[in-house]
Structure formats: structure tokens, C-alpha cells
Amino acid sequence: MKQKYNIAGIMDNGFLRLESFSIEMDNGSITSITRESCDGKWNNCIAVPGLIQSHIHLSQTLFRGMAEGRLLLPWLFDRIWHLEAAHSRNTLAVSVIQSLKELFASGCTGLLDMGVIRHSEIIVDILRSSGIRAFAGNALMDIGPGCVAEDFSWLKEETNRVKKACGDLVSYVYAPRFALSCSDDIWGWLSDLPAGVKRTTHAAETSDEMNHPAIKESGGNIHYLRDRNFLGPDTLLAHCVYLLEGEQEILRQSNTTVVHCPWANLKLGSGIADIPDLVKTSVRVTLGSDGAACNNRLDLAGDTRLAMSLASVTASPSSLSSDFWFNGITSSAADALGWENTGVMAPGYAADLVLIEPSSEEWEELTLAEDPVRYLLELDWASRVRLTIVNGRIVYQDGFFPTLPKLPMEIGRARQEVYQKAFHVSGKSASQ
Secondary structure, eight states, X not given: OOEEEEESEEEETTEEEOSOEEEEEETTEEEEEEEOOOOSTTTTOEEEEOEEEEEEOGGGGGGTTSSOSOOHHHIIIIIIXXXXXXXXXXXXXXXXXXXXXXXXXXXXXXXXXXXXXXXXXXXXXXXXXXXXXXEEOOEEOOSSOTTTOOOHHHHHHHHHHHHHHOBTTEEEOBEEOBGGGOOHHHHHHHTTOOTTOOEEEEESOOHHHHTSHHHHHHTSHHHHHHHXXXXXXXEEEEEOOSXXXXXXXXXXXXXXXXXXXXXXXXXXXXXXXXXXHHHHTTOOEEXXXXXXXXXXXXXXXXXXXXXXXXXXXXXXXXXXXXXHHHHHTTHHHHHHHTOTTOSSOOTTSBOOEEEEOOOHHHHHHHTTOSSHHHHHHTSOGGGTEEEEEETTEEEEETTBOTTSOOOSSOHHHHHHHHHHHHHTOOHHHHHO
């Protein structure tokens, strides 16, 4: 179906052009971008390539506010793993649908999800029907509390089930939880994956993790993963806050991507990843929101705003340009995920784009903004996005989500159900 949008500007490849344009699309692709007088419904909007979340936990959105005041490992052991294990198929569906509403409304058109131990095919099914471009997996974990850890043989069977559920714009990603939750059986299995197969895990996230004997003996988490043949151009590592000597160079040489999750790192007290230093070493960096339970929002522009500010502390306000940050949530993220036809706006590329509408005051301020790209990145996108399109398909428009299914149950009821099951409390106790 042919579509045409007349707009007031385009932000792409780290540059903002405030001129009248017409964007035409057909059969899921951009067919032309031409200068044309700006009139009609979208005449105050700026077109932007769709944002890409390189690390997210869709299953955790239902747990927002349920796991507070803890460092990472107690957060996982005391709360999150119990809550994830308590998911039914319906409560997981509620979490994923609510996640996608937040993501679409804040301009996200692509993501990589870590999945859960059980029922990850539910996530895949909803992602496929929603129209989003995605990588999805099932969390691999055979060491840890009995409520979440599963036998290696069962995990391999579950992997086959989830892989078979993928299709359309959703592809499979292998997602071992992190070094401490996976046995040598899992790492040995994954070491034989062929090139071109995406894989991801959490790495060097917290100082407590770094004190584990196996990681200390290896010389750090990155050394540990390299020794298990997990690194490479198809690998994305979330966090990388605690890198030891020589590990940045390992990341560079292996062309492994680091996914920066600044809100999660601060909320869980993990620390601040030194992104300017990683970039100086020529390590590719993208960004992710992680989970709503350790962020409270799924707003990638908001995460980028925080990341830009933290880089001013770890290095200087001028250490990384706004186009670096913008590309980290668009073109660089697409490259890391192997999506060759998205992440930029140009004829022949997929029609994955977002229309944002600054207020009249913001339009006036843009005229003298020293860095207009950063100015736009620091807006509240959730209240500025008017339209989100994936592969030419409208997935969000002015508060409506035409591709998302109805919730199978009320949000409050779903939260009560997982809470009661996770912590073995009565309905009365759960509501207190």
C-alpha cells in the first residue's frame, strides 16, 4: 500500500534538516524522500528512523515497582527470578503487550529481548502479531534457584520450540542469562554456533559478580566469555561496567558489541560504564532500557539522555557527539543486529520510522539550539511521538495501537497473580 507523509524535517545519521519533505512508501519500503511544501496532518512533525532497543526484558514490565532497594544479585535472587518463575501464559502476555505499548509510543521499532525460562513462545507470538522487528530468545539458565533453573537437556528442547515459533520480522537469539547461571554444558553447546547466529548475555555488570572464583581465575568476565568462544561480531554484551585489564582490546578485536543500560546500572547500584573510553578503543556501543523493573520506563530516548549526561562525568561534555548517541539507537544498533535494511531513512530501506512533534515553543528554541540533535533526543518522546511505523505498517498513532491484541486479563489482577504465586502470600497480604 502506498503511503505519503509531508513533514517539517528529518533527523537521520546524526543530522537534522528542518526543511519541508515528502516521504513516500510502498510495500514496506521507503520509495522516495523529496523536498516538497509541508501541509496536512503531519506538517509540524520531524521524521526519525525508528529507535532500536538492543537489550530489554519484556517479561519484567509487569513487575515494575516490585523489586526496589537492592543491588543486582539480591534483586535477582530475592525478587525477580521468583516473579519470572510465577508467570503464567496470560500474565506473561500482559507484560509483553504493556511493554510494546510503551515502546511503540516512545518511538521504538526494533528490539532484542532476553526472554524467560518458560513460555518464551508467548513472547514470540505477540511480537510477530505486533509487527515489530525483533530478536527473541528463551533465557538459558541451569544454575540457580530451582524455581528458574532447568536441566540442560530441557533447555535445548525449549530452544527448539522457541526457534520454531519465530518468523516474519522476529528471529531467534541465543540468550544465556550470565556467566554465574550457566554450566559448562551450556557454554560448550553455544561455542559451536556458526557465524551469523546472534547471541547475547549480561557481562561484567556488578562488582559482586566479578568476585566469583571462575571469573577471577579467568581474569575478568570478558576473558571468561572469550575462553568459551562466545564473543564475536554476532554477540551483544549488556552492561560491561567492570572491565579488567586487556578486556576492552578483546572486545575491539572480536568486534563484540557492548549494550549500555545506564538506568539499570544506576538503579541497581552497579556503577557507570565508561562509554567514552570504550569508544576511544573502537568498541561498538549501542543502548538498551533493560527491564522496567530496574528502570521504571521503557523509553530509549530517555535512556540516551541519561547516557549523554553520564559521559560528561566519566570524560567530558564534549567527549562523544550527539550523532554517536543517535546512531547508537538507530544505525549502529541495526548493524549490531545484522539488519541491513533499517536504522536509516533512505530510498530502498525499510519503512521503519517515527514522527515526533515538538511543541510550538520547542520549534522556536530549535532555531538557536547549538546542538539540535541532542535537543531533540532530550525531549520527552512518550508525549511527542505521533506515529510509529514498522516495515510500512502503522503500529502506533496518537494513542492507538492497531496491531496489539487485547490484554487477556487486567493488569492489576495479573500483578496480584504473579506476586502471590512468587511469594506464597494470600490475596489480602499481596494487596497491603
